[in-house]
Amino acid sequence: MAKFSIYTVDAFSTKPFHGNQAAIVPVPSGQSIPDHTMQALAAEMNIAETSFFTPVQSEGPDEFQKSSRFALRWFTPTVEAKLCGHATLAAAHVLFNELQNQNNTLHFDTLSGVLSVSINREGKLTMRLPMDKPEPVVHNDNFKEIATGVLGRCSSSTEIALSPVLRYLVIHDASFSEEELVALVPNITTKVIEAGRRERVDLVMVTTKGSDRDFKSRVFAPWCGIDEDPVTGSAHTVLALFWKEKLGKPFFVAQQCSKRCGELDVKIVDATHVVISGNAVVVIRGELFLDLE
Template sequence: MPQFSIYTVDAFARKPFQGNQAAIVPVPSAYSIPDHIMQTLAAEMNIAETSFFTPVQCEGAEEFQKASRFALRWFTPTVEAKLCGHATLAAAHVLFNELQNQNNTLHFDTLSGVLTVSINSKGKLTMKLPMDKPEPVEHNDNFKEIVTGVLGRYSTSTEILLSPVLRYLVIQDVSCTEEELAALVPNITNQVIEAGRRERVDLVMVTTKGIDRDFKSRVFAPWCGIEEDPVTGSAHTVLAPFWKEKLGKSYFIAQQCSKRCGELEVDIIDAIHVAISGNAVVVIRGELFLDLE
Protein backbone atom coordinates (compact mmCIF):
# COMPACT_ATOMS: atom_id res chain seq x y z
CA MET A 1 0.00 0.00 0.00
CA PRO A 2 1.56 3.35 -1.04
CA GLN A 3 2.63 5.68 1.74
CA PHE A 4 2.48 9.48 1.48
CA SER A 5 3.45 12.31 3.78
CA ILE A 6 0.63 14.54 5.04
CA TYR A 7 0.84 17.89 6.81
CA THR A 8 -1.74 20.00 8.59
CA VAL A 9 -0.88 23.66 8.10
CA ASP A 10 -2.39 26.80 9.61
CA ALA A 11 -2.29 29.43 6.84
CA PHE A 12 -2.39 33.19 7.37
CA ALA A 13 -1.06 32.53 10.86
CA ARG A 14 2.21 33.12 12.72
CA LYS A 15 1.55 30.48 15.37
CA PRO A 16 -0.53 27.29 15.65
CA PHE A 17 -4.32 27.29 16.05
CA GLN A 18 -4.86 30.55 14.22
CA GLY A 19 -5.67 31.29 10.58
CA ASN A 20 -7.14 28.59 8.35
CA GLN A 21 -6.36 24.89 8.35
CA ALA A 22 -5.35 22.93 5.27
CA ALA A 23 -4.22 19.33 4.90
CA ILE A 24 -1.40 19.05 2.36
CA VAL A 25 -0.43 15.83 0.57
CA PRO A 26 2.69 15.84 -1.66
CA VAL A 27 2.15 13.20 -4.38
CA PRO A 28 5.30 11.93 -6.17
CA SER A 29 5.03 11.97 -9.96
CA ALA A 30 5.21 8.16 -9.98
CA TYR A 31 1.74 8.00 -8.39
CA SER A 32 -1.76 9.12 -9.34
CA ILE A 33 -4.44 9.31 -6.66
CA PRO A 34 -7.96 8.80 -8.08
CA ASP A 35 -10.40 11.66 -7.67
CA HIS A 36 -12.79 9.70 -5.47
CA ILE A 37 -10.00 8.88 -3.01
CA MET A 38 -8.93 12.53 -2.83
CA GLN A 39 -12.53 13.52 -2.13
CA THR A 40 -12.93 10.74 0.46
CA LEU A 41 -9.76 11.82 2.24
CA ALA A 42 -10.98 15.42 2.30
CA ALA A 43 -14.19 14.24 3.96
CA GLU A 44 -12.10 12.22 6.44
CA MET A 45 -9.94 15.24 7.30
CA ASN A 46 -13.12 17.36 7.62
CA ILE A 47 -11.35 20.74 7.50
CA ALA A 48 -11.78 23.56 5.01
CA GLU A 49 -9.46 22.15 2.34
CA THR A 50 -7.34 19.09 1.66
CA SER A 51 -4.84 19.70 -1.15
CA PHE A 52 -2.69 17.49 -3.34
CA PHE A 53 0.30 18.60 -5.42
CA THR A 54 2.51 16.71 -7.88
CA PRO A 55 5.74 17.86 -9.59
CA VAL A 56 5.40 18.66 -13.29
CA GLN A 57 8.23 17.88 -15.76
CA CYS A 58 10.53 16.82 -12.95
CA GLU A 59 11.08 13.29 -11.68
CA GLY A 60 13.39 11.41 -9.38
CA ALA A 61 14.40 11.29 -5.74
CA GLU A 62 14.80 15.08 -5.47
CA GLU A 63 11.78 16.15 -7.52
CA PHE A 64 10.14 18.05 -4.64
CA GLN A 65 13.39 19.93 -4.02
CA LYS A 66 14.11 20.82 -7.64
CA ALA A 67 10.74 21.26 -9.35
CA SER A 68 9.35 24.78 -9.73
CA ARG A 69 6.02 23.74 -11.27
CA PHE A 70 3.34 21.58 -9.66
CA ALA A 71 -0.17 20.39 -10.42
CA LEU A 72 -2.37 21.44 -7.48
CA ARG A 73 -5.93 20.46 -6.57
CA TRP A 74 -8.12 21.45 -3.62
CA PHE A 75 -11.02 19.56 -2.04
CA THR A 76 -13.50 20.67 0.62
CA PRO A 77 -15.22 17.87 2.59
CA THR A 78 -17.89 17.70 -0.13
CA VAL A 79 -16.61 19.15 -3.45
CA GLU A 80 -13.52 20.04 -5.46
CA ALA A 81 -12.80 23.76 -5.17
CA LYS A 82 -12.17 26.04 -8.16
CA LEU A 83 -9.82 28.30 -6.20
CA CYS A 84 -8.39 28.20 -2.69
CA GLY A 85 -5.89 30.79 -1.51
CA HIS A 86 -5.07 29.53 1.97
CA ALA A 87 -4.39 25.96 0.82
CA THR A 88 -2.16 27.29 -1.98
CA LEU A 89 -0.21 29.28 0.61
CA ALA A 90 -0.04 26.16 2.79
CA ALA A 91 1.21 24.00 -0.09
CA ALA A 92 3.97 26.49 -0.86
CA HIS A 93 4.92 26.62 2.83
CA VAL A 94 5.32 22.83 2.88
CA LEU A 95 7.46 22.89 -0.26
CA PHE A 96 9.72 25.70 0.95
CA ASN A 97 10.03 24.74 4.61
CA GLU A 98 9.37 21.00 4.88
CA LEU A 99 10.61 19.68 1.53
CA GLN A 100 13.44 22.23 1.11
CA ASN A 101 12.45 23.36 -2.37
CA GLN A 102 15.37 25.30 -3.88
CA ASN A 103 13.36 27.89 -5.83
CA ASN A 104 12.20 31.32 -4.72
CA THR A 105 9.01 31.18 -6.83
CA LEU A 106 6.69 28.23 -7.44
CA HIS A 107 4.07 27.82 -10.16
CA PHE A 108 0.90 25.81 -9.59
CA ASP A 109 -1.32 24.49 -12.39
CA THR A 110 -4.90 24.68 -11.07
CA LEU A 111 -8.53 24.91 -12.14
CA SER A 112 -8.06 28.70 -11.96
CA GLY A 113 -5.01 28.73 -14.22
CA VAL A 114 -1.37 29.08 -13.23
CA LEU A 115 -0.90 30.55 -9.74
CA THR A 116 2.48 31.68 -8.42
CA VAL A 117 3.78 31.85 -4.87
CA SER A 118 7.06 33.55 -3.92
CA ILE A 119 8.95 33.62 -0.63
CA ASN A 120 10.99 36.55 0.67
CA SER A 121 14.05 36.61 2.92
CA LYS A 122 11.87 36.73 6.05
CA GLY A 123 9.78 33.73 5.05
CA LYS A 124 6.65 35.65 4.09
CA LEU A 125 4.73 34.11 1.20
CA THR A 126 3.03 36.09 -1.58
CA MET A 127 0.48 34.58 -3.97
CA LYS A 128 -0.55 36.03 -7.31
CA LEU A 129 -4.23 35.21 -7.90
CA PRO A 130 -6.77 36.18 -10.58
CA MET A 131 -9.05 39.05 -9.56
CA ASP A 132 -12.82 38.49 -9.70
CA LYS A 133 -14.58 41.84 -9.43
CA PRO A 134 -18.13 41.50 -8.05
CA GLU A 135 -21.09 43.15 -9.73
CA PRO A 136 -24.36 44.37 -8.16
CA VAL A 137 -27.31 42.01 -8.46
CA GLU A 138 -31.06 42.53 -8.52
CA HIS A 139 -32.52 42.30 -5.03
CA ASN A 140 -34.76 39.35 -5.89
CA ASP A 141 -36.35 36.94 -3.40
CA ASN A 142 -33.37 34.57 -3.51
CA PHE A 143 -30.82 37.20 -2.54
CA LYS A 144 -33.14 38.68 0.09
CA GLU A 145 -33.46 35.19 1.62
CA ILE A 146 -29.66 34.77 1.73
CA VAL A 147 -29.03 38.22 3.21
CA THR A 148 -31.70 37.74 5.87
CA GLY A 149 -30.35 34.32 6.80
CA VAL A 150 -26.74 35.45 7.02
CA LEU A 151 -27.10 38.98 8.38
CA GLY A 152 -30.33 38.56 10.31
CA ARG A 153 -32.06 41.40 8.47
CA TYR A 154 -32.56 42.85 5.01
CA SER A 155 -32.68 46.48 3.89
CA THR A 156 -33.00 48.01 0.45
CA SER A 157 -29.80 49.92 1.27
CA THR A 158 -27.82 46.69 1.74
CA GLU A 159 -25.28 46.22 -1.03
CA ILE A 160 -25.40 42.78 -2.65
CA LEU A 161 -22.84 41.87 -5.29
CA LEU A 162 -21.84 38.61 -6.98
CA SER A 163 -18.49 37.77 -8.57
CA PRO A 164 -18.92 36.34 -12.09
CA VAL A 165 -16.27 33.60 -12.03
CA LEU A 166 -16.18 32.19 -8.50
CA ARG A 167 -19.85 33.02 -7.73
CA TYR A 168 -18.95 34.59 -4.39
CA LEU A 169 -21.65 36.79 -2.88
CA VAL A 170 -20.64 40.04 -1.14
CA ILE A 171 -22.92 41.63 1.45
CA GLN A 172 -22.30 45.05 2.96
CA ASP A 173 -24.72 46.75 5.31
CA VAL A 174 -23.36 50.15 6.34
CA SER A 175 -25.06 49.80 9.74
CA CYS A 176 -23.12 46.58 10.48
CA THR A 177 -20.31 47.48 12.91
CA GLU A 178 -17.08 45.58 13.53
CA GLU A 179 -18.52 44.32 16.82
CA GLU A 180 -21.70 43.09 15.15
CA LEU A 181 -19.70 41.41 12.40
CA ALA A 182 -17.56 39.54 14.93
CA ALA A 183 -20.64 38.44 16.88
CA LEU A 184 -22.67 37.44 13.82
CA VAL A 185 -24.41 34.03 14.06
CA PRO A 186 -26.04 33.26 10.68
CA ASN A 187 -29.22 31.22 10.48
CA ILE A 188 -28.49 29.05 7.44
CA THR A 189 -31.81 27.32 6.84
CA ASN A 190 -32.73 24.93 4.04
CA GLN A 191 -34.46 27.88 2.39
CA VAL A 192 -31.19 29.85 2.40
CA ILE A 193 -29.32 26.86 0.95
CA GLU A 194 -31.88 26.42 -1.83
CA ALA A 195 -31.91 30.16 -2.62
CA GLY A 196 -28.13 30.06 -3.00
CA ARG A 197 -28.30 27.02 -5.24
CA ARG A 198 -30.81 28.72 -7.51
CA GLU A 199 -28.36 31.61 -7.94
CA ARG A 200 -25.33 29.27 -8.17
CA VAL A 201 -23.69 30.90 -5.13
CA ASP A 202 -20.57 29.12 -3.83
CA LEU A 203 -20.02 31.18 -0.70
CA VAL A 204 -21.17 34.39 0.95
CA MET A 205 -19.11 37.03 2.71
CA VAL A 206 -20.18 39.86 4.98
CA THR A 207 -17.76 42.78 5.01
CA THR A 208 -17.38 46.13 6.73
CA LYS A 209 -14.90 48.99 6.79
CA GLY A 210 -12.36 48.53 9.56
CA ILE A 211 -11.03 50.86 12.22
CA ASP A 212 -7.63 49.27 12.85
CA ARG A 213 -7.63 47.48 9.47
CA ASP A 214 -8.77 48.67 6.04
CA PHE A 215 -11.64 46.20 5.97
CA LYS A 216 -12.89 43.12 7.79
CA SER A 217 -14.99 40.16 6.73
CA ARG A 218 -16.57 36.83 7.64
CA VAL A 219 -17.05 34.01 5.11
CA PHE A 220 -19.69 31.27 5.11
CA ALA A 221 -19.77 28.42 2.59
CA PRO A 222 -22.50 25.87 3.43
CA TRP A 223 -22.82 25.07 -0.30
CA CYS A 224 -19.27 23.64 -0.13
CA GLY A 225 -19.71 21.81 3.17
CA ILE A 226 -18.03 24.59 5.21
CA GLU A 227 -20.15 26.31 7.86
CA GLU A 228 -17.61 29.12 8.25
CA ASP A 229 -14.25 29.43 6.54
CA PRO A 230 -11.83 31.00 9.06
CA VAL A 231 -9.53 32.86 6.63
CA THR A 232 -10.21 32.81 2.90
CA GLY A 233 -7.54 33.89 0.44
CA SER A 234 -9.77 33.55 -2.62
CA ALA A 235 -12.45 35.75 -1.03
CA HIS A 236 -9.99 38.63 -1.09
CA THR A 237 -9.69 38.40 -4.88
CA VAL A 238 -13.32 39.58 -4.78
CA LEU A 239 -13.15 41.90 -1.76
CA ALA A 240 -10.08 43.78 -3.03
CA PRO A 241 -11.77 45.34 -6.10
CA PHE A 242 -14.93 45.98 -4.03
CA TRP A 243 -12.98 47.97 -1.44
CA LYS A 244 -10.81 49.68 -4.05
CA GLU A 245 -13.90 51.50 -5.27
CA LYS A 246 -14.93 52.34 -1.69
CA LEU A 247 -11.56 53.47 -0.33
CA GLY A 248 -9.77 54.68 -3.47
CA LYS A 249 -6.68 52.58 -2.83
CA SER A 250 -5.13 49.34 -4.09
CA TYR A 251 -3.19 48.07 -1.06
CA PHE A 252 -4.98 46.84 2.05
CA ILE A 253 -4.39 45.27 5.42
CA ALA A 254 -7.41 43.03 5.87
CA GLN A 255 -8.66 40.86 8.69
CA GLN A 256 -11.07 37.96 8.62
CA CYS A 257 -12.55 38.12 12.09
CA SER A 258 -13.62 34.51 12.61
CA LYS A 259 -12.86 32.84 15.97
CA ARG A 260 -9.49 31.66 14.60
CA CYS A 261 -8.88 35.06 12.98
CA GLY A 262 -6.27 35.86 10.34
CA GLU A 263 -4.58 38.84 8.75
CA LEU A 264 -3.77 39.30 5.08
CA GLU A 265 -1.87 41.84 3.03
CA VAL A 266 -3.80 42.42 -0.20
CA ASP A 267 -2.42 44.32 -3.18
CA ILE A 268 -4.12 44.88 -6.55
CA ILE A 269 -1.03 44.65 -8.75
CA ASP A 270 -2.62 45.08 -12.20
CA ALA A 271 -5.98 45.04 -13.94
CA ILE A 272 -6.53 41.30 -13.46
CA HIS A 273 -4.38 40.12 -10.54
CA VAL A 274 -4.31 40.41 -6.76
CA ALA A 275 -1.23 39.65 -4.64
CA ILE A 276 -2.05 38.20 -1.23
CA SER A 277 0.65 37.79 1.41
CA GLY A 278 0.83 35.99 4.72
CA ASN A 279 2.58 33.43 6.89
CA ALA A 280 1.92 29.79 7.69
CA VAL A 281 2.94 27.20 10.26
CA VAL A 282 2.93 23.39 10.24
CA VAL A 283 0.96 21.91 13.13
CA ILE A 284 0.98 18.18 12.32
CA ARG A 285 3.34 15.95 10.31
CA GLY A 286 2.12 12.43 9.54
CA GLU A 287 2.09 9.42 7.25
CA LEU A 288 -0.85 8.50 5.04
CA PHE A 289 -1.57 4.99 3.77
CA LEU A 290 -3.84 4.82 0.74
CA ASP A 291 -5.26 1.94 -1.23
CA LEU A 292 -5.31 3.45 -4.73
CA GLU A 293 -7.64 0.83 -6.20
Protein backbone atom coordinates in the same frame (compact mmCIF):
# COMPACT_ATOMS: atom_id res chain seq x y z
CA MET B 1 -1.01 0.12 0.54
CA ALA B 2 0.56 3.26 -0.90
CA LYS B 3 2.24 5.59 1.59
CA PHE B 4 2.30 9.41 1.32
CA SER B 5 3.39 12.21 3.60
CA ILE B 6 0.65 14.49 4.91
CA TYR B 7 0.86 17.82 6.70
CA THR B 8 -1.70 20.02 8.37
CA VAL B 9 -0.85 23.68 8.05
CA ASP B 10 -2.35 26.80 9.60
CA ALA B 11 -2.21 29.46 6.86
CA PHE B 12 -2.31 33.23 7.37
CA SER B 13 -0.91 32.79 10.85
CA THR B 14 2.48 32.76 12.58
CA LYS B 15 1.35 30.41 15.36
CA PRO B 16 -0.60 27.17 15.59
CA PHE B 17 -4.38 27.04 16.03
CA HIS B 18 -4.98 30.33 14.26
CA GLY B 19 -5.59 31.21 10.63
CA ASN B 20 -7.05 28.59 8.31
CA GLN B 21 -6.28 24.88 8.28
CA ALA B 22 -5.28 22.95 5.18
CA ALA B 23 -4.17 19.35 4.80
CA ILE B 24 -1.36 19.02 2.25
CA VAL B 25 -0.39 15.80 0.46
CA PRO B 26 2.70 15.77 -1.80
CA VAL B 27 2.21 13.17 -4.55
CA PRO B 28 5.39 12.02 -6.39
CA SER B 29 5.23 12.21 -10.18
CA GLY B 30 5.38 8.42 -10.46
CA GLN B 31 2.23 7.97 -8.37
CA SER B 32 -1.37 9.13 -8.56
CA ILE B 33 -4.41 9.20 -6.31
CA PRO B 34 -7.88 8.69 -7.87
CA ASP B 35 -10.29 11.60 -7.69
CA HIS B 36 -12.76 9.70 -5.54
CA THR B 37 -10.00 8.87 -3.04
CA MET B 38 -8.91 12.51 -2.85
CA GLN B 39 -12.51 13.52 -2.18
CA ALA B 40 -12.90 10.77 0.43
CA LEU B 41 -9.74 11.92 2.21
CA ALA B 42 -11.01 15.52 2.21
CA ALA B 43 -14.21 14.32 3.87
CA GLU B 44 -12.14 12.32 6.36
CA MET B 45 -9.97 15.34 7.24
CA ASN B 46 -13.14 17.47 7.53
CA ILE B 47 -11.36 20.82 7.36
CA ALA B 48 -11.79 23.60 4.82
CA GLU B 49 -9.44 22.17 2.18
CA THR B 50 -7.31 19.12 1.58
CA SER B 51 -4.81 19.70 -1.24
CA PHE B 52 -2.64 17.53 -3.43
CA PHE B 53 0.35 18.63 -5.49
CA THR B 54 2.54 16.76 -7.98
CA PRO B 55 5.74 17.92 -9.74
CA VAL B 56 5.30 18.76 -13.41
CA GLN B 57 8.04 17.69 -15.86
CA SER B 58 10.31 16.54 -13.07
CA GLU B 59 11.20 13.12 -11.75
CA GLY B 60 13.61 11.46 -9.36
CA PRO B 61 14.24 11.44 -5.62
CA ASP B 62 14.90 15.19 -5.47
CA GLU B 63 11.93 16.33 -7.60
CA PHE B 64 10.26 18.15 -4.70
CA GLN B 65 13.49 20.05 -4.04
CA LYS B 66 14.26 21.06 -7.65
CA SER B 67 10.93 21.43 -9.44
CA SER B 68 9.42 24.92 -9.65
CA ARG B 69 6.12 23.81 -11.23
CA PHE B 70 3.43 21.64 -9.68
CA ALA B 71 -0.09 20.50 -10.47
CA LEU B 72 -2.30 21.50 -7.53
CA ARG B 73 -5.86 20.50 -6.65
CA TRP B 74 -8.06 21.50 -3.72
CA PHE B 75 -10.98 19.58 -2.16
CA THR B 76 -13.48 20.70 0.46
CA PRO B 77 -15.22 17.94 2.45
CA THR B 78 -17.86 17.74 -0.30
CA VAL B 79 -16.56 19.18 -3.61
CA GLU B 80 -13.45 20.05 -5.60
CA ALA B 81 -12.73 23.78 -5.26
CA LYS B 82 -12.11 26.11 -8.19
CA LEU B 83 -9.76 28.37 -6.23
CA CYS B 84 -8.31 28.27 -2.73
CA GLY B 85 -5.80 30.83 -1.55
CA HIS B 86 -4.99 29.57 1.92
CA ALA B 87 -4.32 26.00 0.76
CA THR B 88 -2.08 27.33 -2.03
CA LEU B 89 -0.14 29.30 0.58
CA ALA B 90 0.02 26.16 2.75
CA ALA B 91 1.27 24.01 -0.16
CA ALA B 92 4.04 26.49 -0.89
CA HIS B 93 4.97 26.60 2.79
CA VAL B 94 5.35 22.80 2.83
CA LEU B 95 7.51 22.87 -0.30
CA PHE B 96 9.77 25.67 0.92
CA ASN B 97 10.06 24.69 4.59
CA GLU B 98 9.40 20.95 4.84
CA LEU B 99 10.65 19.66 1.48
CA GLN B 100 13.48 22.22 1.12
CA ASN B 101 12.52 23.41 -2.35
CA GLN B 102 15.44 25.40 -3.77
CA ASN B 103 13.46 27.96 -5.79
CA ASN B 104 12.34 31.41 -4.71
CA THR B 105 9.10 31.23 -6.71
CA LEU B 106 6.79 28.27 -7.33
CA HIS B 107 4.13 27.93 -10.02
CA PHE B 108 0.98 25.87 -9.56
CA ASP B 109 -1.21 24.60 -12.41
CA THR B 110 -4.79 24.77 -11.13
CA LEU B 111 -8.42 25.02 -12.20
CA SER B 112 -7.96 28.80 -11.98
CA GLY B 113 -4.88 28.86 -14.19
CA VAL B 114 -1.24 29.19 -13.15
CA LEU B 115 -0.80 30.60 -9.64
CA SER B 116 2.59 31.76 -8.37
CA VAL B 117 3.91 31.93 -4.80
CA SER B 118 7.18 33.59 -3.79
CA ILE B 119 9.07 33.60 -0.50
CA ASN B 120 11.11 36.47 0.93
CA ARG B 121 14.10 36.41 3.29
CA GLU B 122 11.86 36.55 6.35
CA GLY B 123 9.86 33.54 5.15
CA LYS B 124 6.72 35.51 4.28
CA LEU B 125 4.80 34.12 1.31
CA THR B 126 3.19 36.15 -1.47
CA MET B 127 0.62 34.69 -3.88
CA ARG B 128 -0.45 36.11 -7.23
CA LEU B 129 -4.12 35.30 -7.85
CA PRO B 130 -6.67 36.27 -10.52
CA MET B 131 -9.28 38.80 -9.44
CA ASP B 132 -13.02 38.32 -9.86
CA LYS B 133 -14.91 41.61 -9.77
CA PRO B 134 -18.26 41.41 -7.97
CA GLU B 135 -21.20 43.03 -9.73
CA PRO B 136 -24.31 44.41 -7.98
CA VAL B 137 -27.36 42.18 -8.26
CA VAL B 138 -31.07 42.90 -8.19
CA HIS B 139 -32.56 42.22 -4.77
CA ASN B 140 -34.75 39.34 -5.93
CA ASP B 141 -36.35 36.86 -3.55
CA ASN B 142 -33.30 34.56 -3.60
CA PHE B 143 -30.77 37.22 -2.68
CA LYS B 144 -33.11 38.68 -0.06
CA GLU B 145 -33.45 35.21 1.50
CA ILE B 146 -29.66 34.77 1.62
CA ALA B 147 -28.96 38.25 2.99
CA THR B 148 -31.65 37.98 5.64
CA GLY B 149 -30.45 34.54 6.72
CA VAL B 150 -26.77 35.47 6.85
CA LEU B 151 -26.83 39.13 7.89
CA GLY B 152 -30.14 39.14 9.73
CA ARG B 153 -31.44 42.02 7.62
CA CYS B 154 -31.97 43.12 4.03
CA SER B 155 -32.95 46.74 3.42
CA SER B 156 -32.34 49.46 0.85
CA SER B 157 -28.93 50.10 2.49
CA THR B 158 -27.83 46.47 2.02
CA GLU B 159 -25.43 46.06 -0.89
CA ILE B 160 -25.33 42.65 -2.55
CA ALA B 161 -22.84 41.80 -5.30
CA LEU B 162 -21.89 38.54 -7.01
CA SER B 163 -18.57 37.62 -8.64
CA PRO B 164 -19.20 36.01 -12.05
CA VAL B 165 -16.44 33.38 -12.09
CA LEU B 166 -16.21 32.07 -8.52
CA ARG B 167 -19.86 32.83 -7.72
CA TYR B 168 -18.92 34.49 -4.42
CA LEU B 169 -21.62 36.70 -2.91
CA VAL B 170 -20.62 39.92 -1.13
CA ILE B 171 -22.97 41.45 1.44
CA HIS B 172 -22.24 44.90 2.87
CA ASP B 173 -24.39 47.22 4.94
CA ALA B 174 -22.92 50.53 6.10
CA SER B 175 -25.06 50.38 9.25
CA PHE B 176 -23.55 47.00 10.22
CA SER B 177 -20.74 47.54 12.75
CA GLU B 178 -17.48 45.68 13.36
CA GLU B 179 -18.85 44.49 16.68
CA GLU B 180 -21.93 43.08 14.97
CA LEU B 181 -19.72 41.33 12.42
CA VAL B 182 -17.68 39.59 15.14
CA ALA B 183 -20.84 38.57 17.02
CA LEU B 184 -22.75 37.51 13.89
CA VAL B 185 -24.47 34.10 14.06
CA PRO B 186 -26.06 33.40 10.66
CA ASN B 187 -29.32 31.52 10.40
CA ILE B 188 -28.53 29.23 7.44
CA THR B 189 -31.87 27.55 6.88
CA THR B 190 -32.87 25.11 4.16
CA LYS B 191 -34.50 28.05 2.36
CA VAL B 192 -31.18 29.94 2.39
CA ILE B 193 -29.36 26.90 0.99
CA GLU B 194 -31.95 26.43 -1.75
CA ALA B 195 -31.89 30.13 -2.65
CA GLY B 196 -28.11 29.99 -2.98
CA ARG B 197 -28.31 26.92 -5.19
CA ARG B 198 -30.79 28.63 -7.49
CA GLU B 199 -28.32 31.50 -7.96
CA ARG B 200 -25.32 29.10 -8.12
CA VAL B 201 -23.67 30.76 -5.12
CA ASP B 202 -20.56 28.98 -3.77
CA LEU B 203 -20.00 31.10 -0.67
CA VAL B 204 -21.15 34.34 0.95
CA MET B 205 -19.00 37.08 2.48
CA VAL B 206 -20.16 39.67 4.98
CA THR B 207 -17.78 42.62 5.04
CA THR B 208 -17.43 45.96 6.80
CA LYS B 209 -14.93 48.80 6.99
CA GLY B 210 -12.49 48.37 9.87
CA SER B 211 -11.28 50.83 12.48
CA ASP B 212 -7.86 49.17 12.87
CA ARG B 213 -7.79 47.43 9.45
CA ASP B 214 -8.90 48.64 6.03
CA PHE B 215 -11.73 46.12 5.97
CA LYS B 216 -12.91 43.03 7.80
CA SER B 217 -14.97 40.05 6.73
CA ARG B 218 -16.43 36.70 7.60
CA VAL B 219 -17.05 33.90 5.09
CA PHE B 220 -19.72 31.19 5.09
CA ALA B 221 -19.81 28.34 2.56
CA PRO B 222 -22.48 25.76 3.44
CA TRP B 223 -22.84 25.00 -0.29
CA CYS B 224 -19.28 23.58 -0.18
CA GLY B 225 -19.64 21.73 3.13
CA ILE B 226 -18.02 24.54 5.17
CA ASP B 227 -20.20 26.32 7.74
CA GLU B 228 -17.62 29.08 8.23
CA ASP B 229 -14.22 29.37 6.56
CA PRO B 230 -11.75 30.88 9.05
CA VAL B 231 -9.47 32.78 6.61
CA THR B 232 -10.17 32.73 2.88
CA GLY B 233 -7.50 33.86 0.42
CA SER B 234 -9.76 33.51 -2.62
CA ALA B 235 -12.42 35.71 -0.99
CA HIS B 236 -9.96 38.59 -1.09
CA THR B 237 -9.62 38.29 -4.87
CA VAL B 238 -13.22 39.51 -4.86
CA LEU B 239 -13.14 41.82 -1.83
CA ALA B 240 -10.09 43.72 -3.12
CA LEU B 241 -12.03 45.17 -6.04
CA PHE B 242 -15.12 45.76 -3.90
CA TRP B 243 -13.12 47.85 -1.41
CA LYS B 244 -10.97 49.58 -4.02
CA GLU B 245 -14.06 51.40 -5.24
CA LYS B 246 -15.00 52.43 -1.68
CA LEU B 247 -11.58 53.35 -0.29
CA GLY B 248 -9.96 54.61 -3.48
CA LYS B 249 -6.70 52.72 -3.09
CA PRO B 250 -5.22 49.45 -4.38
CA PHE B 251 -3.63 48.02 -1.22
CA PHE B 252 -5.20 46.86 2.04
CA VAL B 253 -4.53 45.33 5.41
CA ALA B 254 -7.45 42.96 5.91
CA GLN B 255 -8.68 40.80 8.74
CA GLN B 256 -11.04 37.85 8.60
CA CYS B 257 -12.48 37.94 12.08
CA SER B 258 -13.61 34.36 12.60
CA LYS B 259 -12.83 32.66 15.91
CA ARG B 260 -9.44 31.54 14.54
CA CYS B 261 -8.85 34.97 12.94
CA GLY B 262 -6.29 35.77 10.27
CA GLU B 263 -4.41 38.70 8.77
CA LEU B 264 -3.76 39.33 5.08
CA ASP B 265 -1.86 41.96 3.13
CA VAL B 266 -3.70 42.50 -0.16
CA LYS B 267 -2.53 44.53 -3.16
CA ILE B 268 -4.05 44.97 -6.62
CA VAL B 269 -1.07 44.83 -9.00
CA ASP B 270 -2.73 45.14 -12.41
CA ALA B 271 -6.11 44.97 -14.11
CA THR B 272 -6.51 41.24 -13.56
CA HIS B 273 -4.42 40.16 -10.56
CA VAL B 274 -4.00 40.68 -6.86
CA VAL B 275 -1.14 39.62 -4.60
CA ILE B 276 -1.91 38.34 -1.13
CA SER B 277 0.80 37.91 1.49
CA GLY B 278 0.87 35.97 4.74
CA ASN B 279 2.61 33.40 6.88
CA ALA B 280 1.94 29.75 7.65
CA VAL B 281 2.96 27.17 10.23
CA VAL B 282 2.96 23.35 10.17
CA VAL B 283 1.00 21.84 13.05
CA ILE B 284 1.05 18.11 12.20
CA ARG B 285 3.43 15.93 10.16
CA GLY B 286 2.25 12.41 9.43
CA GLU B 287 1.98 9.45 7.09
CA LEU B 288 -1.02 8.56 4.99
CA PHE B 289 -1.75 4.98 3.92
CA LEU B 290 -4.13 4.51 0.99
CA ASP B 291 -5.41 1.46 -0.82
CA LEU B 292 -5.34 2.65 -4.44
CA GLU B 293 -6.65 -0.56 -6.03
